Amino acid sequence: MTIPSDAQLREILVDMVIARTQSGRLWNLQRQGQVGTVAPVDGHEATIVAATHALDTEHDWVVPQYREPLALRRYGPEILECFMLYSLGHPAGGHIPDPIRVLPNQISLGTQIPHAVGISWGMTLRSEPGIALVFFGDGSSSEGDFYEAGNLAGVINAPVVMLCVNNRWAISTPVHLQTAAESFADKAAAFGIPGVTVDGNDATAVYDAVDEARKRALAGLGPTLIEAVIYRLGAHTTADDPSRYVPPEDLEAARRDDPVLRLACHLRELDLWDDVAQEETEAEALGLIDSAFDAAKSTPLTPDALLDNCFSTDTQRLARQRFQLLQARMTEAN
Amino acid sequence: MTIPSDAQLREILVDMVIARTQSGRLWNLQRQGQVGTVAPVDGHEATIVAATHALDTEHDWVVPQYREPLALRRYGPEILECFMLYSLGHPAGGHIPDPIRVLPNQISLGTQIPHAVGISWGMTLRSEPGIALVFFGDGSSSEGDFYEAGNLAGVINAPVVMLCVNNRWAISTPVHLQTAAESFADKAAAFGIPGVTVDGNDATAVYDAVDEARKRALAGLGPTLIEAVIYRLGAHTTADDPSRYVPPEDLEAARRDDPVLRLACHLRELDLWDDVAQEETEAEALGLIDSAFDAAKSTPLTPDALLDNCFSTDTQRLARQRFQLLQARMTEAN
Amino acid sequence: MTDTLDGGTVSDLTMLQAINETLHAEMARDDRVVVLGEDVARNGGVFRATEGLFEKFGEHRVVDTPISEAVIAGATVGLAIAGLVPVAEIQFLGFSYQAMHQLAGQVARLRYRTQGRYEPAITIRAPFGGGVRTPELHSDSLEAQFANMAGLKIVMPATAADAKGLLASSIREPDPVLFLEPLRGYRGIRGDVPNGDHLIPLGVARTAREGDDVVIITWSYQVELACRVADSLHSEGLSVRVLDLRSIVPLDIQAIAEAVTQCGRAVVVEESCETGGFAAEVVATINEECFWSLEAPVVRVSGYDVPYPVGMLEDVYVPDEARITTAVRRTLELG
Amino acid sequence: MTDTLDGGTVSDLTMLQAINETLHAEMARDDRVVVLGEDVARNGGVFRATEGLFEKFGEHRVVDTPISEAVIAGATVGLAIAGLVPVAEIQFLGFSYQAMHQLAGQVARLRYRTQGRYEPAITIRAPFGGGVRTPELHSDSLEAQFANMAGLKIVMPATAADAKGLLASSIREPDPVLFLEPLRGYRGIRGDVPNGDHLIPLGVARTAREGDDVVIITWSYQVELACRVADSLHSEGLSVRVLDLRSIVPLDIQAIAEAVTQCGRAVVVEESCETGGFAAEVVATINEECFWSLEAPVVRVSGYDVPYPVGMLEDVYVPDEARITTAVRRTLELG
Ligand SMILES: Cc1ncc(C[n+]2csc(CCOP(=O)(O)OP(=O)(O)O)c2C)c(N)n1
Ligand SMILES: Cc1ncc(C[n+]2csc(CCOP(=O)(O)OP(=O)(O)O)c2C)c(N)n1
Ligand SMILES: [Mg+2]
Ligand SMILES: [Mg+2]
Secondary structure, three states, X not given: OOXXXXXXXXXXXXXXXXXXXXXXXXXXXXXXXXXXXXXXOOOOHHHHHHHXXXXXXXXXXXXXXXXXXXXXXXXXXXXXXHHHHHHHOOXXXXXXXXXXOEOOOOOOOOOHHHHHHHHHHHHHHOOOOOOEEEEEEOOHHHOHHHHHHHHHHHXXXXXXXXXXXXXXXXXXXXXXXXXXXXXXXXXHHHHOOOEEEEEOOOHHHHHXXXXXXXXXXXOOOOOEEEEEEOOOOOOOOOOOOHHHOOOHHHXXXXXXXXXXXXXXXXXXXXXXXXXXXXXXXXXXXXXXHHHHHHHHHOXXXXXXXXXXXXXXXXXXXXXXXXXXXXXXXXXXXX | OOOOOHHHHHHHHHHHHHXXXXXXXXXXXXXXXXXOOOOOOOOOHHHHHHHHHOOOXXXXXXXXXXXXXXXXXHHOOHHHHHHHHHHHOOHHHHOOOOOOOEOOOOOOOOOHHHHHHHHHHHHHHOOOOXXXXXXXXXXXXXXXXXXXXHHHHHHHOOOEEEEEEEOOEEOXXXXXXXXXXXXXXXXXXXOOOOEEEEEOOOHHHHHHHHHHHHHHHHOOOOOEEEEEEOOOOOOOOOOOOHHHOOOHHHHHHHHHOOHHHHHHHHHHHOOOOOHHHHHHHHXXXXXXXXXXXXXXXXXXXXXXXXXXXXXOOOOHHHHHHHHHHHHHHHHHHO | OEEOOOOOEEEEEEHHHHHHHHHHHHHHHOOOEEEEEOOOOOOOOOOOOOOOHHHHHOXXXXXXXXXXXXXXXXXXXXXXXXXXXXXXXXXXXXXXXXXXXXXOOOHHXXXXXXXXXXXXXXXXXXXXXXXXXXXXOOOOOOHHHHHOOOOOEEEOOOOHHHHHHHHHHHHHOOOOEEEXXXXXXXXXXXXXXXXXXXXXXXXXXXXXXXXXXXXXXXXXXXXXXXXXXXXXXXXXXXXXXXXXXXXXXXXXXXXXXXXXXXXXXXXXXXXXXXXXXXXXXXXXXXXXXXXXXXXXXXXXXXXXXXXXXXXXXXXXXXXXXXXXXXXXXXXXXXX | OEEOOOOOEEEEXXXXXXXXXXXXXXXXXXXXXXXXXXXXXXXXXXOOXXXXXXXXXXXXXXXXXXXXXXXXXXXXXXXXXXXXXXXXXXXXXXHHHHHHHHHOOOHHHHHHHOOOOOOOOOEEEEEEOOOOOOOOXXXXXXXXXXXXXXXXXXXXXXXXXXXXXXXXXXXXXXXXXXXXXXXXXHHHOEEEEEOOOOOOOOOOOEEEEOOOOEEEEEOOHHHHHHHHHHHXXXXXXXXXXXXXOOEEEOOOHHHHHHHHHHHOXXXXXXXXXXXXXXXXXXXXXXXXXXXXXOOOXXXXXXXXXXXXXXXXXXXXXXXXXXXXHHHHHHHHHOO
16 A cells, blocks of 8 residues: 655645645636636546546546546646636637647547557557556446446556546536446446546545556556546536425535545644645645636737648638638628 | 256257347348348347347337337247348337337447337336346446446446347457456446346356346346357458457457257257257248248338327427428329 | 417427426426436536436436447437437537547438338437637537437527427437527527427428518528528518528428518528538529529528637637628628 | 560559458558458458458557457547557448547547647558448448548549559558558459558549540549440540549549540549448539539439348349440530
């Protein structure tokens, strides 16, 4: 068992508090009409942060779903910068720059799992060290892509860690309507790979599980499916009203096991955390997101950027369309 | 455990011998250029016939892949009639008449599994007794449809029996390249339903497993995944050359466990089978397929049947196309 | 509720309300109708299109499925075979890609493959279309791709009344129907909707504005924009007809031919990207049916040949009144 | 092997041999190229297109996958991100429906979603097309559907030499390419193929027959039929040009405009069903680019608006020389 050091735990907590704080700010920005749909991170912090703290950022890839970005700052400040652009609806938000090994958000559920298998497979083909860690929700596990990817990963022994974030809900659909399997980890049997369930609110447990899966993968022992059991503490997104379907008593119970509070408590006991640390971290978080937001807002965008990066070079048709687009803009400007 | 009676076993053997014999004839017809691609049934007889003999033909549905039709005569002679039309490429081959509860061949692998789940679900919604039995190959189990359907069936507790016919090959791909799971039955864990493996060359074992799964389903206990382990004794289809990839010694071993020979031996010991029975049954099989083939060949077909049964009535466009088609035919005729 | 000339009554409803009411009415009328999809039951749908159905018709007839578009579509085939009338929702049309092998390969072909043994009385509802800043794959207009998959009817209402009349027809139709609901129209389109049974046959286009200088041919939300353009150009003395196709399969070829013959000039508007969009089919149909009455080439107004973009570029991508107006003027200048 | 005028040598090959040789050459040239798909390794592909690759390049670079089209396509995205050059096979184009969410939603959009951070140097090969009595979904021509999915290039060679030159370009291309191989052409088309490196840029149409009375615009196997029609009408004194598009995305708009401008009359031939087929896009393009030079409406020759049929009806469905000839004659009579 590999346990993160107290110093590491503190770094993990810092990232968790930052994620929680920034997620709250983003929610408010959405409510003010400043950014598009937001999927809050609340309740996911320990799982995402601890999992990625078990990785080697230089070699290991992170393939997120959509709830993770604010909790990936270990991979660099560019993640937040891009995420703010993305939240504004700026195309540059999708361009997480080289050499950061993090893919942009995935909206089409489950489709990122084959990508992660492909990346990790590619690394073995090129004899590169490293693994791919892919996040996906309990709901996404019902997509064919999850199963096809898990099955292929088992056959080719890909160095991939499949992390199912079981937050008990897929929008309004509770896990017992998502699957009759005893656990999501059980689905590993279908792929002939190990499946483990961890308490996703326990940063140490998550870190350990990912660390072990990663070591197995690097040792050529293939993929692992990890289920991190947590509870979605917020709404699905800013477009959702969970009071329509989440039983208040369940939410209440889950709040008592809030992963941020839990780790903060632990570190307070060790005298590694206190109110000042909390406040300073929150302030830092807000400073970071606000300046990222300002930077994003002032990132230029020309209308015909619409046509960039579809192909490596414009086809005849795209060239015509670019001409038409610019002409239309000129007409309007006049 | 429900064991078929000796009389039932004899009926099963008759159907198996008929399937084997007709499959051989069909192969020859293909070689003579008289019918399209043929997928031989050799090695699958015990599994298909015994499984369907455990069903109530009046209420239970059979949803085949493509290797089953010749072994489904328990559901009526129309199955063979349609299959011969199908083999000729006549559209009527797809119309297995009411009230026969057998769907036509499925070519798009795995897509029939959701259909079977839907049928069985529909029966419960209409409070009708009966189950759906769906056949699919080891290879087809890698399609997302298998998993999505199995998972849904688990959640809604559908009265469906999912029968994975593991004949060890998917064209040239052996099972160990198809999945790293220990068995195909193991995949049931992903759906939270029971999974059982049976010797698919043992008619009694197959009958018993299907009978039990059916009773569970009818009792409202939901779906079962059954894996029948057999060996594909023939080519994948008439378009395939298995000598390129099937190890001769494996095939040799499998032939020693030929399901038809095995059951025939057993019934010979009980004095329920002998050379005369074998020959008479083979002759009957040939008589049946030859007359079905003749009937199929003389089934009329007008060119504009091409446009029938796309929609319930012709759209404006289809009406125009029908006119054009008939006009074109007239021009050619002149 | 107000009275109409022909004795019926109407209610002022949004398109979303019209859809919701129709689902209620059809489920009450025919107990073979079942509704299935992601979040359609307890949550009443992410846009509330299925609101109240679960409470009224219960968990057997209104079913929250796992997130598995392929099996949502695939199960409808089985449900139809078992004698039910499934109305499935794909949460956003872009995720019909996950179900394409079932939609194109199975739902669309059930009648054909079985030569009429089974009736695919299946309706697949899905929202789509731009203008509301959704994340990727939520807004994509894929109707042209579906139109090339023989066996599917594709219905795309533009008004609240049509949403009711066409959805009721779609559910009662023995052929499989893809019923596409414009996201911007859910709350952005409202109008008088006849109360009681209201059926509009599939395949009959609607003249949304009379006119004879030029006809704008379009469908779904773009009809709204086309009408605004027609109204505003009217004040300039231009007579712009708007033809709302209502369904692209069946296509009302006759209505297209008539309109183009009378106007001599046509603009076709769509939200999909240009290459291979359904506007191309309309142009080809015009070319076949009434080439000689054309006084100028038909002009297409489409999205651009790139994936549906992120929010800040959405308004550049989706045809708007300005682009439609320019196209109409250009058509009139040509030739 | 024979010598050509320009000093190169050629071999007489079937289209299948040309494809197989090109795969060998590209794998030898660039060790980032990996081949994956169902039965592509040990069996050399169900049509032998990948024959010998497994023996030559080994199990790491030539991989038999499970029967999972979605993950075959999806894994190419990851492989490309990891710096490889995947060449995946979908055993028959009809089964690309199983992978549509990966092809349309991911492969086609990787560059766009990441604004050029990742290069989707991905090639997806798939056979398709009629005339060889395959079971359902093996023959369907789905190119128009893909053409409406922005971000994919769609290459459809008609000769053995082009199969080589275009496949090599496709593999080296930094954009994702869907490379579609006509089943009837595998053994039914043969011809001189340049030895050594032979590259044909994507998006440049080819004049397969010169002529100026009418132009037949088509692609893939139908080019073969169009040429036969042109040759046979030549004896009647008709001068029929044949334009082979080679790729439908990128579309050589200029070549289409030139040909139509010079001939004044055009026939577009395709195997897909008519509604929403790519012929409609060609007609719409002609309408936009050279309407005024048209002396008659463009005539489409397509499959009918039904699912690809069973064997006995196949010859009624797929355009043949008779239908193309009739269309050419009709075009000449019109106007
Ligand atoms: C393929 C696909 N189908 C449906 C949706 C709509 N949708 C967005 S989020 C969501 C629920 C996802 O649940 P889960 O995977 O558990 O992730 P969570 O939101 O709980 O983190 C759904 C159905 C989608 N984005 N993609
Ligand atoms: C969706 C799909 N992908 C690929 C194919 C091509 N194909 C036809 S049969 C076959 C192998 C099927 O193997 P299995 O399911 O084990 O059935 P078996 O032939 O062994 O009975 C393949 C790959 C297909 N028909 N459908
Ligand atoms: Mg969840
Ligand atoms: Mg098999």
